[in-house]
Amino acid sequence: xxxxxxxxxIILIDKSRVASIIDGNMALVKQSVLNALRIHYEQAYVQPSxxxxxxxxxxxxxxxxxxxxVHVKSHALVSGIKWIGSKHTNPQHGLNRxxxxxxxxxPGTNVPIAVLDGALISAMRTTAISLIAIERLRxxxxxxxxxxxxxxxxxxxxxxxxxxxxxxxxxxFSQHAPFEDLARQFPQVMKxxxxxxxxxxxxxVITTTTxxxxxxxxxxxxxxxxxxxxxxxxxxxxxxxxxxIVVDDWRQCRKAEKVLKSAIDQGLVLQADTHELSxxxxxxxxxxxxxxxxxxNPLGMALEDIVTAWEIYQQVKDDASLPTFEIE
Numbered sequence: 001x002x003x004x005x006x007x008x009x010i011i012l013i014d015k016s017r018v019a020s021i022i023d024g025n026m027a028l029v030k031q032s033v034l035n036a037l038r039i040h041y042e043q044a045y046v047q048p049s050x051x052x053x054x055x056x057x058x059x060x061x062x063x064x065x066x067x068x069x070v071h072v073k074s075h076a077l078v079s080g081i082k083w084i085g086s087k088h089t090n091p092q093h094g095l096n097r098x099x100x101x102x103x104x105x106x107p108g109t110n111v112p113i114a115v116l117d118g119a120l121i122s123a124m125r126t127t128a129i130s131l132i133a134i135e136r137l138r139x140x141x142x143x144x145x146x147x148x149x150x151x152x153x154x155x156x157x158x159x160x161x162x163x164x165x166x167x168x169x170x171x172x173f174s175q176h177a178p179f180e181d182l183a184r185q186f187p188q189v190m191k192x193x194x195x196x197x198x199x200x201x202x203x204x205v206i207t208t209t210t211x212x213x214x215x216x217x218x219x220x221x222x223x224x225x226x227x228x229x230x231x232x233x234x235x236x237x238x239x240x241x242x243x244x245i246v247v248d249d250w251r252q253c254r255k256a257e258k259v260l261k262s263a264i265d266q267g268l269v270l271q272a273d274t275h276e277l278s279x280x281x282x283x284x285x286x287x288x289x290x291x292x293x294x295x296x297n298p299l300g301m302a303l304e305d306i307v308t309a310w311e312i313y314q315q316v317k318d319d320a321s322l323p324t325f326e327i328e
Contacts, residue, residue: 008111009324013316015117021312022124026131026159029121029308033128034281035075036307040249041278044074045303049255061233061257062088062097062210068302071107072310079105080306082118088210091177097150097210098122102309112327114313118305121312125304127155129277130228133246133296134204136281138226142168145202147195148209149174152230154182156206161186173198175209196220207234214259218242227295232258235295237268244290245274248298260297 022029039045051067068082084100091097100118105111134141144160146153149172157179160167172179173192183189192198195216199205204226207216211233218238221227227243229235240263247253250271253260263269277298279285316322 011114012323013116029124030128032308036304037278041282046071070302076310078310082305141203145171145198145205149177149179152208171198207231229297237263244294246296
């Protein structure tokens with residue numbers, strides 16, 4: 001007699017349901033990311049290196065699909081993977097530069113339990129990293145420079161303008177993305193004609209561009225600034241070697257083909273020269289001050305995405321109205 005194989009139902013959580021939970025709720029995402037960083041500090045996870053899929057070794061740095069798996073051993077108790085595709089020309093076709101799916105698995109059986117739209121999760125957890133780093137490393141700041149005004153740049157601008165009353169100027173520069181609406185909506189937003197103009201006098205600099213090579217030399221950021229290097233390619237090697245360096249995960253940053261890896265490969269940056277953000281937040285360095293120029297180089301961890309997705313799943317898992325599909 002043929003044995004009947006039980007079916008498993010996977011919950012589908014689309015972009016509108018994800019947005020209903022986290023859009024406008026940065027506090028929830030920040031707390032999820034902080035939970036992930038504590039898990040990182042406690043080493044209660046298994047996180048293999050990212051797998052980059054590109055059609056050519058000469059492809060633009062932002063043209064790739066990345067597989068990001070992780071197994072979480074505490075707090076979330078979940079396994080999962082983010083599958084995120086990006087093309088730097090997508091905005092020209094009315095698409096977001098990056099889109100993503102997140103799959104959650106029950107670690108007890110390894111059976112998939114949910115599929116979520118991951119684009120908003122990815123953007124908000126990236127922004128949360130910026131806010132967490134700023135609040136830890138620069139408690140007082142008045143002027144922010146944002147280079148690149150796509151989805152991430154706009155998200156940062158909105159949050160600083162609406163939720164940080166101490167911020168007096170948000171100096172924005174973008175080669176392609178329009179943001180005149182933000183300049184009209186918020187008096188703090190200044191549209192700069194060049195990236196150099198945006199950087200002048202900024203306490204905090206955030207890069208969210210699709211730069212394919214580095215261009216920001218040390219003389220553009222000469223002060224005691226906090227640099228949040230989200231796009232990973234904008235700052236030249238001398239900026240790194242002349243700054244305190246904060247990473248989210250040394251091993252992941254060591255392998256990614258970005259500017260920091262080039263500095264490491266040339267022997268200009270050693271592991272001892274860097275500090276992991278989780279250690280600064282929760283470890284013996286939690287009281288250390290970083291008064292000089294500091295560059296935060298967060299490659300982005302699956303751990304953050306999956307813990308955030310797990311929080312969303314917990315809120316909707318018992319909703320019988322959500323669509324499902326069966327797998328063996």
